[in-house]
Amino acid sequence: MSVILHDLCGADPSRRFSPYCWRVRMALAHKGIPHEALPWRFTEKATIADAGTDKVPVLRHDGRTVHESWTILEYLEDHWPGVPSLFGGEGGRALARFVNTWSDAVVAPAIAKMVVSDIPGVLAPEDAAYFVQSREKRFGMALAEVTAGRDAAVEAFRRDLHPLRMVLRERPWLSGTTAGAADYIAFGPLQWARCVSAFPLLTPDDPVHAWRGRLLDAFGGMARNAPAEDLT
Amino acid sequence: MSVILHDLCGADPSRRFSPYCWRVRMALAHKGIPHEALPWRFTEKATIADAGTDKVPVLRHDGRTVHESWTILEYLEDHWPGVPSLFGGEGGRALARFVNTWSDAVVAPAIAKMVVSDIPGVLAPEDAAYFVQSREKRFGMALAEVTAGRDAAVEAFRRDLHPLRMVLRERPWLSGTTAGAADYIAFGPLQWARCVSAFPLLTPDDPVHAWRGRLLDAFGGMARNAPAEDLT
Numbered sequence: 070m071s072v073i074l075h076d077l078c079g080a081d082p083s084r085r086f087s088p089y090c091w092r093v094r095m096a097l098a099h100k101g102i103p104h105e106a107l108p109w110r111f112t113e114k115a116t117i118a119d120a121g122t123d124k125v126p127v128l129r130h131d132g133r134t135v136h137e138s139w140t141i142l143e144y145l146e147d148h149w150p151g152v153p154s155l156f157g158g159e160g161g162r163a164l165a166r167f168v169n170t171w172s173d174a175v176v177a178p179a180i181a182k183m184v185v186s187d188i189p190g191v192l193a194p195e196d197a198a199y200f201v202q203s204r205e206k207r208f209g210m211a212l213a214e215v216t217a218g219r220d221a222a223v224e225a226f227r228r229d230l231h232p233l234r235m236v237l238r239e240r241p242w243l244s245g246t247t248a249g250a251a252d253y254i255a256f257g258p259l260q261w262a263r264c265v266s267a268f269p270l271l272t273p274d275d276p277v278h279a280w281r282g283r284l285l286d287a288f289g290g291m292a293r294n295a296p297a298e299d300l301t
Numbered sequence: 302m303s304v305i306l307h308d309l310c311g312a313d314p315s316r317r318f319s320p321y322c323w324r325v326r327m328a329l330a331h332k333g334i335p336h337e338a339l340p341w342r343f344t345e346k347a348t349i350a351d352a353g354t355d356k357v358p359v360l361r362h363d364g365r366t367v368h369e370s371w372t373i374l375e376y377l378e379d380h381w382p383g384v385p386s387l388f389g390g391e392g393g394r395a396l397a398r399f400v401n402t403w404s405d406a407v408v409a410p411a412i413a414k415m416v417v418s419d420i421p422g423v424l425a426p427e428d429a430a431y432f433v434q435s436r437e438k439r440f441g442m443a444l445a446e447v448t449a450g451r452d453a454a455v456e457a458f459r460r461d462l463h464p465l466r467m468v469l470r471e472r473p474w475l476s477g478t479t480a481g482a483a484d485y486i487a488f489g490p491l492q493w494a495r496c497v498s499a500f501p502l503l504t505p506d507d508p509v510h511a512w513r514g515r516l517l518d519a520f521g522g523m524a525r526n527a528p529a530e531d532l533t
Contacts, residue, residue: 160386160393163477168399170467235402245395 072097072104073129075117079191079265082108084296086191088177088261089138090126091292095253096142098288100149111196138257139169142250155250168243168251171232177258179226180270183219186212187266187298219268226270230277237276241283248287256284260292267298304329304336305361307349311423311497314340316528318423320409320493321370322358323524327485328374330520332381343428370489371401374482387482400475400483403464409490411458412502415451418444419498419530451500458502462509469508473515480519488516492524499530 076094077087085094085106097104109116109125120127120134128135128144135144146155146162156162185204189197189212201212208215233255236243243251259281262270271278278301285293308326309319317323317338329336341348341357352359352366360367360376367376378387378394388394417436421429421444433444440447465487468475475483491513494502503510510533517525 154392157392157395158390159477160389160481161396162392163389164393164396164400164475164483166471167464167468167475167483168396171403171464174463174467231406232399232403235406236399239398243396243399245391249392249395251396251399 071130072102074104074106075109075125075127075129076106077125078108078110079296080193080196081191081296084191084264086188086261086264087125088257089124091260092138092250092253092257093126093128093141093145095256095284095287095292096145096155096250098291099153099155099248099250099253100145102145102149110193111199138254139166142254146250153247153249155253157244157249161244161249161251165244165249165251165254169254172255172258175229176255177261179222179229180258180262182215183222183226183268183270184216184262184266186216187268188212191265191298216268223268223270227272227275230275233280234275234277237280241280243280248284252280252284256281256292260284260295263299264295264297269299269301271301273301303362304334306336306338307341307357307359307361308338309357310340310342311428311528312425313423313528316423316496318420318493318496319357320489321356323492324370324482324485324489325358325360325373325377327488327516327519327524328377328387328482330523331385331387331480331482331485332377334377334381342425343431370486371398374486378482385479385481387485389476389481393476393481393483397476397481397483397486401486404487404490407461408487409493411454411461412490412494414447415454415458415500415502416448416494416498418448419500420444423497423530448500455500455502459504459507462507465512466507466509469512473512475512480516484512484516488513488524492516492527495531496527496529499532501531501533503533505533 074093076085076090078085094106114123117127120136122136126138126141128141135141142155156165189201192200205211242248243255271281306325308317308322310317326338346355349357349359352368354368358370358373360373367373374387388397421433424432437443465475474480475487503513
């Protein structure tokens with residue numbers, strides 16, 4: 070009945086930086102599920118091949134493998150149904166999916182264009198070569214070119230966060246009076262950026278910055294104490 | 302115990318077009334709450350002054366007034382708590398608020414810049430004068446200038462809908478297996494556009510278009526049968 074998470078890491082195995090793995094790690098902590106988060110690198114695809122994917126997060130539980138962060142969150146809620154809930158009921162589960170699509174379609178791509186060139190610097194050499202080649206192919210340009218305009222791009226990014234900010238002006242958590250899956254989903258890409266790049270995405274006076282701080286402090290400072298570059 | 306909604310109308314009192322009033326009308330229909338939706342015009346501020354606001358929707362129930370569409374949705378859920386629920390539990394209520402901020406911060410302003418110049422044409426003369434003056438002041442330019450670039454703007458708008466589209470590729474309703482408050486909240490601005498402007502916001506092959514069609518058909522075609530300009 071042990072739970073294992075294959076969790077993306079850098080050259081330093083304690084540098085965990087995948088936005089999708091962070092969503093799962095926060096959810097595991099939220100539910101207090103004992104687990105082992107094993108370091109995994111981009112070039113270790115053989116380790117997770119039995120899960121039918123070449124990407125982490127991959128969760129192993131009870132002889133099964135589960136992959137893709139949203140699917141894992143649902144799996145955790147269904148297999149550890151007691152409190153604390155991740156979703157706060159079926160309506161919350163349904164709309165956490167919208168937070169997930171918003172985070173994946175709006176937030177994560179904008180962050181990628183601001184931090185992707187900083188990622189090779191935290192990777193082991195063989196991973197760095199793989200990463201640069203695959204991402205330069207995806208973007209169709211050198212990674213330094215992708216992030217060259219980030220001083221201007223960050224302004225648009227901060228505007229894109231406005232729907233989240235409006236909620237956080239009213240209450241401490243996106244999920245309501247306590248943190249939940251929606252918070253961890255939105256937090257994942259921000260923690261990704263923080264772990265790989267010193268480029269500051271948020272200004273200290275932003276309610277999103279304060280909310281990120283509360284999530285960094287959650288679970289005994291689990292996310293704050295992780296190796297990171299942006300310490301604002 | 303009667304319920305009255307003050308509902309924005311055009312020169313034709315049956316043309317109801319406020320995005321915020323549509324959210325409430327769909328929610329009233331969802332819960333099957335008998336009510337009267339009285340036509341109200343921009344220049345009839347005295348009629349709702351006792352509610353402490355100069356904007357509709359205003360709901361009257363049991364000697365109370367409630368205003369602002371989100372507050373009214375919560376009021377309906379709390380005072381008619383039986384099924385069908387608008388939110389599907391507390392987690393759903395919390396995240397419907399995020400759908401509301403997304404709709405208000407991203408969707409509605411983008412639509413305004415594509416349809417605002419068409420609105421005076423559906424208004425009574427005294428309302429049209431008020432509307433043009435107040436909106437030209439807000440935008441700092443003639444309304445025709447605001448919408449001049451809409452053929453290009455609609456492409457960005459359709460991209461902005463992507464988080465909603467991604468959910469609707471997976472299931473029929475934003476709220477899950479049945480429609481709920483989140484659907485009505487996101488639908489409001491689209492129905493606003495449809496009621497005042499023939500400018501087509503959505504392409505027929507878009508899952509958002511099909512979802513809008515399901516909401517138009519809901520409750521006996523209530524929204525589809527309302528006077529409108531965009532009949533696509």
